[in-house]
Amino acid sequence: MLQQLFRNKKGQGLVEYGLLIAGVALISAAAVSLFGHKTCDLIAAVGVVLPCAHGDDNGPQVAGKLIETTSGGSGAIGLDASTI
Incomplete structure (x- = not known):
């Protein structure tokens, strides 16, 4: 039975x-x-420059946080797994 279990x-x-x-x-x-905040900032910067865009479309965009991150003194980035 044990051999059959390993074979199955x-x-x-x-x-x-x-x-x-x-x-x-x-x-x-x-x-x-x-990278979400950097991407949102890039899209917001490009949106301001677009010609023929409505004033409402060129308003500031706010990026939400998906996972909380912390940066330590050594340059390492830590993820808070309890918020996932």
Whole structure:
């Protein structure tokens, strides 16, 4: 019975894909958290320069925080996993 358990690998592929998707999602969330504000600022700066745009469209844009980050004295960036 124990040998059959180790030989039966029907769900192995599904678990591996699940772990892969979870890893990509975690890395994507961290990247959006780190670079989201810079991207929003860039889009806001370009939006002000657009010709023929309405005044309401060129208003300031505010970026929301997805994950709280902290930067230490050593230059390392820390993610608060409890807010995820």
